[in-house]
Amino acid sequence: xxxxxxxxxxxxxxxxxxxxxxxxxxxxxxxxxxxxxVISGPSGSGKSTLLxxxxxxxxxxxxxxxxxxxxxxxxxPKGLAQLRAERIGFIFQSFNLIPVLTARENVELALQLAGxxxxxxxxxxxxxxxxxxxxxxxxxxxxQLSGGQQQRVAVAxxxxxxxxxxxxxxxxxxxxxxxxxxxxxxMRDMNKQLGITFLFSTHDPLIMVRARRILLLxxxxxxxxxxxxxxxxxxxVERKAVQEMLHNLAxx
Amino acid sequence: xxxxxxxVLNLTRSLRRTVLSMSSVILGVAVVIIGQGVIAGFEDxxxxxxxxxxxxxxxxxxxxxxxxxxxxxxxxxxxxxxxxAAWLDANTQAWTTRTLFVGEVVNAGDAMxxxxxxxxxxxxxxxxxxxxxKIDGTEPVSAQDGVLLSxxxxxxxxxxxxxxxVVQANTTSGAKNALEVPVSGVFSAGTPMLDRFGIVLTxxxxxxxxxxxERISHxxxxxxxxxxxxxxxxxxxxxxxxxxxxxxxxxECAPVLAFQAVRQAALNLVVLALMGMSATGIANTxxxxxxxxxxxxxxxxxxxxxxxxxxxxxxxxxxxLGAVGGLLGAALGSAIVLWYEGQGIELPLVMATGHLxxxxxxxxxxxxxxxxxxxxxxxxxxxxxxxYPAVIASRPAPAEAVRA
Numbered sequence: 001x002x003x004x005x006x007x008x009x010x011x012x013x014x015x016x017x018x019x020x021x022x023x024x025x026x027x028x029x030x031x032x033x034x035x036x037x038v039i040s041g042p043s044g045s046g047k048s049t050l051l052x053x054x055x056x057x058x059x060x061x062x063x064x065x066x067x068x069x070x071x072x073x074x075x076x077p078k079g080l081a082q083l084r085a086e087r088i089g090f091i092f093q094s095f096n097l098i099p100v101l102t103a104r105e106n107v108e109l110a111l112q113l114a115g116x117x118x119x120x121x122x123x124x125x126x127x128x129x130x131x132x133x134x135x136x137x138x139x140x141x142x143x144q145l146s147g148g149q150q151q152r153v154a155v156a157x158x159x160x161x162x163x164x165x166x167x168x169x170x171x172x173x174x175x176x177x178x179x180x181x182x183x184x185x186x187m188r189d190m191n192k193q194l195g196i197t198f199l200f201s202t203h204d205p206l207i208m209v210r211a212r213r214i215l216l217l218x219x220x221x222x223x224x225x226x227x228x229x230x231x232x233x234x235x236x237v238e239r240k241a242v243q244e245m246l247h248n249l250a251x252x
Numbered sequence: 253x254x255x256x257x258x259x260v261l262n263l264t265r266s267l268r269r270t271v272l273s274m275s276s277v278i279l280g281v282a283v284v285i286i287g288q289g290v291i292a293g294f295e296d297x298x299x300x301x302x303x304x305x306x307x308x309x310x311x312x313x314x315x316x317x318x319x320x321x322x323x324x325x326x327x328x329x330x331x332x333x334x335x336x337a338a339w340l341d342a343n344t345q346a347w348t349t350r351t352l353f354v355g356e357v358v359n360a361g362d363a364m365x366x367x368x369x370x371x372x373x374x375x376x377x378x379x380x381x382x383x384x385x386k387i388d389g390t391e392p393v394s395a396q397d398g399v400l401l402s403x404x405x406x407x408x409x410x411x412x413x414x415x416x417x418v419v420q421a422n423t424t425s426g427a428k429n430a431l432e433v434p435v436s437g438v439f440s441a442g443t444p445m446l447d448r449f450g451i452v453l454t455x456x457x458x459x460x461x462x463x464x465x466e467r468i469s470h471x472x473x474x475x476x477x478x479x480x481x482x483x484x485x486x487x488x489x490x491x492x493x494x495x496x497x498x499x500x501x502x503x504e505c506a507p508v509l510a511f512q513a514v515r516q517a518a519l520n521l522v523v524l525a526l527m528g529m530s531a532t533g534i535a536n537t538x539x540x541x542x543x544x545x546x547x548x549x550x551x552x553x554x555x556x557x558x559x560x561x562x563x564x565x566x567x568x569x570x571x572x573l574g575a576v577g578g579l580l581g582a583a584l585g586s587a588i589v590l591w592y593e594g595q596g597i598e599l600p601l602v603m604a605t606g607h608l609x610x611x612x613x614x615x616x617x618x619x620x621x622x623x624x625x626x627x628x629x630x631x632x633x634x635x636x637x638x639x640y641p642a643v644i645a646s647r648p649a650p651a652e653a654v655r656a
Contacts, residue, residue: 055554084553157555
């Protein structure tokens, strides 16, 4: 498996002077193609910051980050936008669909922004929605869909351009457990079928159960990085979930 | 196409706000078109009043002839000699002679001063078309027919066609003379300077009143093409005696046309204020949209839209607003101008005693170029107005915007 993302001693600071917050304090991480990885950790641990950096929504202050062969710090805003458009899909906690567009148009928009000039955009968008079980909901607007259906549209939108990486920020946080599990299974299937790399930030044990790799982030540093075998995955994830819960309680 | 559709749909999110902003563009564009229609109408009005009412295209009159109020001396009358008449026949579409004098019309003890226009019945309407005239009765063609009174004179003296009046004036030798004549009709020419104080009579009758010979006070010409006026006037000037001068409709209209510049400047100020208001409305609409859609903008940027792309989207929304508003404003403004181009607007007779040639019916003038430019002006205003809010909309970093 080849390396998709290589992060070396990456630091990120928000603000300046006494009010400065060091969100990442020297993170080292390598993500291979095809991984299904979770970043976990308490609030303020730097999960979202790390996700933003890997998703090219932000750039690190120090260190080196290579993504898909690009030194991200050296890319211009236009270059970053192009990388996001063509190679990275996003799934957000609040779905972030464009409310005035139909499900199909939301998915089609991703293709258009990726510079897809093929005439079959409508067909591909429809197929992507069909793949996530929304073939009958192409012309519905987001407010005519349930939360689970909206997140499926978001999944279709992230996957339609066949990206190398999908970055998902707490994708099940706004879904009930059954719907969340269904959406996750869908993403897991896509990971297996298409070999697309998934990187999640979450507190949700449902995701951790399905992840092959769990990164525990605390105070801007990776505290634990374990790739689990299938046999002990469930047990370990449950232990981590309990640990996580205890940490959160302590934070609380 | 998807961006265009997105822009259109975004405008429908808050329809009331969009309609309100668009209204200001519609109003602004309509006012520009109507204002320009009025100004062009006034210009046309002045030219029409001068050319069709008093001057023709080019006029010959006594040198230093008075130009203010009711002053029409008859001590410098002249004749048109054979060579000049032949030259005018050959170089004009039509020409005629007139004698203007100041007199009084008396009816049963009531008298009022009048501007008397003695015409050559065979030629006058060739130079001064009667298209806008309304005549109750008939226009005199001989001395026995008497006088045609303007509505102003007939109204003040309570006269109707068929009545008898006394017309009195100073003769060319300075003595008072008066004749009792019938009223052949009452006319309205649509020109205040004629309609309030004018009477029309034949030159035969004028000679009896003025005790003059074949001499006349004015020669008026009509050209096939108004654009030839100055060249024709220059050639004519070489053929007239020293004591005569040439007056063109351009000189006659000069005071009114100069006033046009003031009107145009005033309109420009109004347009500027209206477009400023439109721009503010549009900027406000786009800015509010930008603040309401921060997360969406973040999502679009996460999906690969660049900052210029976001600016393009918001400017496109402003452009659509301006384009639709501009088209509707152009339609509204044009409809109003076209209506009054046909119907005309009755103006108060404010300048009747002055020298300014004006018609009391203002016909607005439509212009495709003005309409098209106004609509484009609305579009450009909207695009410029939406640019700053678009820049504001594109400013948040994608990472912050997606979580807004």
